[in-house]
Amino acid sequence: MVFTVRGTPIGALTVFIAVLASMGGFLFGWDTGQISGLLIMSDFKERFAQGPPGEKAFNTWIEGVIVSLLSVGTAFGVMLGAPIADFFGRRRAMTIECIVFNLGVIIQVTAFHAWYQLAIGRFVTGLGVGALSAAVPMYQSETVPRQVRGALVGTYQLFITFGILLAYATNIGTNQYDGSAQWRVPIGLGIAFATILGVGILFCPESPRWLASQGREEEAMASVAAVRAAKLGDGNPWVEAEFKDIIDSIREDEKREKAGWIDCFKPANKTLYRTLLGITLQAGQQLTGANYFFYYGTQIFGSVGISDPFVTQIILGGVNFGCTFLGLYVLERFGRRIPLIVGAAWMSAWLFVFAIAGTVAGPEITDPAIGKLLIVSACLFILAYASTWAPGIWIFIGESFALRTRAKQAALATLSNWVWNFLISFFTQPISADIHYAYGFIFAGANLANFFIAYFFVYESSDLSLESVDEMYNDAACKPWNSRKWSPAGHASRDQVRDKEAQQGVEVGQWSKSPSAMAGDEAEKEREPPNPL
Incomplete structure (x- = not known):
């Protein structure tokens, strides 16, 4: 199935990628939303709160530790997320992080009377959630076409709110249960949601920008083609133009040393x-x-x-x-x-x-x-x-x-x-x-x-490829308050970019060279296809 956005073909796979990857945000929302309800459930208080039976209540600081250790875990997890995503790739990194999340859930649901076991479990789930919060928006931005990037990357936040809302609704239902099912069910359901993401993401294409950075150019072009519902090698102008931008950016990066943490500063x-x-x-x-x-x-x-x-x-x-x-x-x-x-x-x-x-x-x-x-x-x-x-x-x-x-x-x-x-x-x-x-x-x-x-x-980054966004930041004449007027070289405005996209059909369909030929043959630069981006 193919959609047309601003005259540009967008495959249904694009929407599926954005929604599935956003399950990483759902997991954060789910863990965030459930804890406030758990703290007032009768069985939960009897097992983990302080005081005589029937009159137990949480110490303010212990309650704070249980609630906030999720955030402590995410802080550590997000720092691990970057090297994991760079080493294993965006998809496999998300699968690993879902496994970590599930381990944290298991630690929580197997607790009986030790509040600190719950806190430790929330810390471990936080490691997974934090790493996912680094990997998911990055994967979405690098993979989906720029014409729908804002809306589809925004689904990460949408799923955070959905996770919170569904956790609230689940708490209402399970609060009527007798015994530990009140709180074990809401916590345990997290395993099902994480498994959907961890397994499902393996059936999605990898980030083309990560693939190209690893020298896997054929796979990178196949990934670009997949999200636009195009066949590899059919001369699709949108696929070839986007692939060319990616390769040009990779070549520029290859001229520099491999980036370390200090390079961010x-x-x-x-x-x-x-x-x-x-x-x-x-x-x-x-x-x-x-x-x-x-x-x-x-x-x-x-x-x-x-x-x-x-x-x-x-x-x-x-x-x-x-x-x-x-x-x-x-x-x-x-x-x-x-x-x-x-x-x-x-x-x-x-x-x-x-x-x-x-x-x-x-x-x-x-x-x-x-x-x-x-x-x-x-x-x-x-x-x-x-x-x-x-x-x-x-x-x-x-x-x-x-x-x-x-x-x-x-x-x-x-x-x-x-x-x-x-x-x-x-x-x-x-x-x-x-x-x-x-x-x-x-x-x-x-x-x-x-x-x-x-x-x-x-700076205003809408309607630009990720490579053009980088170019905009490095244009000394461009300031944040006038950045909306900035446009890539060869275009008078971003409106002109959109107009060209709407008008240019498949007139460059004859361009069907292989990725290796496009990337490696410098002589072909004089015959570049009209760039719809």
Whole structure:
């Protein structure tokens, strides 16, 4: 099956790759969403909480350790993800990481009374989730055609929200069970989801850019052809043009020494700039305050009579999941910069409303009008988060780094996300217990900072190949605020690129040379096919 996007053929396999790989995000969402429900299940508390039988409750700090060790594991896992993905390839790396995830699940479900065994199990699953968070967006960005890259890479965040929502729904169902099935079933189901990804990804094509970097050019071209539903050697202009861009980029990288971690911090080719920007944006995504809302949701919704914490989770999770679909459209339609800028301003405004209303009303909300205002501000905040910064930052990480250092830069940036995830998940409860709704002012200020960071430092990378994105960053005349007007050499604008794509059919169909001939015959450069990219 073939779809046409902007006059460009896109194979159904492209969508399948994006959705299947996004199961890596689902696993993170699943583990994140289930833990808050597990902590209030009766059998779970009787086995692992502290106090006399029938009156057990979790110590605040032990609860923090159980919840946050997942984030500690992801921080280590993401650093392992880069070398694993570079050594084994993107697909096999994901399979290995799913096995690690499953080992962590087994450690958890075999616990009986030791809370630290649960914490250790969450740490191990975190190793797998963290490594997947480095490999999945990178694999998606390197494999899917650029015409749909924003929407399809954004499915990683969509599946995070789907995992959270499904975990909430599962908790509601299993909470009615007797005995340890209450919590063992939600945890154990993770094995099934990880197995779907770990086995299924082996039937997908490998990243063509990774294959080309390993000298496997025939396989790289076959991979490019597969995602466009083309036959290898049939002279498809889109396949040949994209393959040529990949090979040219690989040749440039081969002129340099193999990249190490220190190379991510060298200023040449704006490598340091992009590394620091990725680290900052991933920290900014956590500092938007989304996790704060999910923590405070029970109290907010309780102020208007919704006291069941499981219902509260479903409401917040449903808004988050539904609005992420809007994000896939927004980031494909309006690019990357504008949604990040507008989204940060919108979130900051509603967080100020939330914090002011809650602080004025006091810790115990008794006025239904104030309660409704808090709910509205929370939902409007989530609307902006889910449709801009939540998927947008993962798209940025997938498409903004040069091939030579891409895996390592993506790992460093994602490490920042997990470190701040840990800090927020560990300290939110004691902080919010002390200053209550005033905690929202901190996140409102962070979103103001995100606004200025997005405006002054983020380049517009939509509608460009990954190789062209690298070229844009290295153009001294291109600045973030005018980067939307930048276009590849030979094109007056990005609109012209799209217009050519829509008009150029198969007039270059006669170009059906083998990958080795295309890559190796320098004499053919004078006869390059018209480049639709």
